[in-house]
Amino acid sequence: MNKNLFLSSLFTLFFVTSCSQDDSVENYQTELKKEESSGFFTFSDNANAKSKSSNSNFLTAMKYSYLLQRYDRLHNTNLSGLVNSSNSVKYNSENKQNFIEENKDFYIETRIYSQVLEEENGDQRIIFPKIKDNKVEGLMVGLLSKNKTDLRFFFYDKNTTLYKEFSSLFQNKYNELFNSSLQSRTRNGLCGYGSEVCELGGVIVRPNPGGNPGGGVREGGSDSGGGGCREYQDCDNSHEAEGGGGHNEGVNVGQALVDKPFAFIDVPCDVIKEWLKTANRQVAQAQLNKLNQITRSHSVTTAYGSITHTTVANLQHINNAYSKVVNMDYFPITVNQLPVVNGTRLTPEQFLNQIRKNINSFVDTSYSEFEPYHWYGVDDRKLWNSSNPLGTVIAIDIEGPDNGSVMVTDYASDHWTFSTIFDPKYGVHPVSGHRDFGFTKNANGSYTFYSRGVDRLTSWEGEFAQNNLGGFPFSRADALWKSFQNKISNYVNSHGGTSKVNEPQIERPNWQKVKDVLDGKQPLSTLSNDCK
Template structure:
């Protein structure tokens, strides 16, 4: 592998002593930091995808062999020196020990999102979108593979319910969440409506509130960037939204699938959740630059929305004779290029080199 070196000289972009050295090796831009803390030698590795020029993984490797996340990249905080062959060898050894480090997601975690990522929109939903596009124009499904985001968002926000609200079953609680969704989320972030500006020729409100809402089109009011979805799957235990382009909301900000549902646990409790897999539909240059340098995170508002759903479910349960606790969210955002074949079912997870 041939690498090009760009040496900044003493000080470089850091206020500490020494300089830094950057090596561009095919897919990853690798910067290796070497510093000592209380006599313990540590090595920090920063991996940056050449495809999108943003950090995808940072780790601190101490002499004892532990790996933790550092508080920063080192610029302005940590004295750095030019890496040498010893440090490069340490990098190679680290990757040999754990080949999936560059993925920014453990392989066992990746498996949890495969079903959602590979969700096939049923023919009846495809037929409705085709009909609407022929009649009105401007309709299409927005799929995960055809999006333009450099990263793929995989998130899971859940609430554990140890006692259901008085008079409700798990199925009826999920139905209440679905049919009164705005009651459970912060509508300052987003609000869901099957009727706002929707002129499809179908009674979308009646369909959405029915016992089989597959095919219902909803408009989501999002500050500065509205979007539309269609219900593409439904059972007593879950429903799924697939993102679409519509003539009133244009492109949804992200493309992919989101599931809402519940599972019953072995200890008799229930977990209510939303799990999503999506990518930015369009990634404007300014957004890409902000994401690269850490000045902006376009996933921030969606994260806040689904966190508000957790709070909404928990509050409703606790205020109506039940007992619920909010769980920590699970969020992974690896490079799409590194995981797309596995997520789309074209290759097994084992092909990523995971142990």
């Protein structure tokens, strides 16, 4: 993604910030440029190794392992077999990563590792075995660039002599280590689950073997991936500590990123309950499968030769976002009498359908313009304009350098839901979450049409801007959805109906408070006194 002056990807669900020339934005631009050229914090001199081991190869292996799992958490992938997996794992707070407890599927055993191998061009790599059913069924390579600004994970081609040689070495080491004594220790929680990680041991492989290890890289997909420090949110600025088992550590820009959660004032409990439903939307497997079919491949040249990267679309889950605050908004419009079109008064279902199919007529497109996806083998234009748009991918052309895409993940005659996605055309969506559009019928016979969103800023840039640049991006998002209210109301009033814009409900509480309620750890009353 292109990150320029104001990083317009800071908006709630789909909006853009406009260019500002004040000192704050100039400072922000400086920080972005510094971040783009920085290396990984984890591999920096400032990073504090938590392990008490004196084995430098083991300490390096743990850094690769930590970043591999961090990538999984941020991109909702399962490269490691230890995150988003059916395997039973335990979290090690000292090393900030999971370790295997009981395997039901493959996993990368990062406690068995090669020595650190230095390439002629200065790149550094390390090798881990991919284990399934007590067999080495693959070898994962972690390749770190010389300047420590790019980290890729991929697999050796199984058809090469190199793979056959190395895999037998790792299988022998695995067989040697995983005897009954070690398995007993592991079951008793003594190997990798306390304050220290059990060092299973290293494998010495032939250095600088040359040749292409093969294997394709799938960014955002299910095979392999990686990239610069931004992809891991691990750029060498500064770090915050991670809570036990958390999905996302914080990354500060100096002291600029401070935890400043917005207060959650009292709002009607019915509104709270609807927000929680929106936050907890589940996406059907059919939609996830469709995203996995949206791919873009390209090749890069490394010391090994050409490696193919395949970017794969995937859902951006609110749990994997960065910001400590969560946006929860509700923009209602009361329609007392529905509009007349071509001599016929519309039903509420017909009017909502008109809004959906002509959404650009009901928002200020200087903020965002919506277009059905028609790239990379997908053409959703007919689907979007059909009577059931479920599964439609919508690309959003946002003012400025950054854009984003969403998917229709829920649909009925009285509502539809957009969910944020990562996609090959626009990359990371600047927020992660869901937004509902729909109507409800009131007791007096009127209707309330609405847009309701729950989302978090995906990366650290959004929180930096929110805390340091006068309240945008959220203020710009509010302007977008207020334009949605005004355009709907104006349309109704100019087409033989009556309508009025209602005061929006906008709250930005601490995400953890909301998540505790979603997880059943706290009652609704912790969010609002109106919830008894």
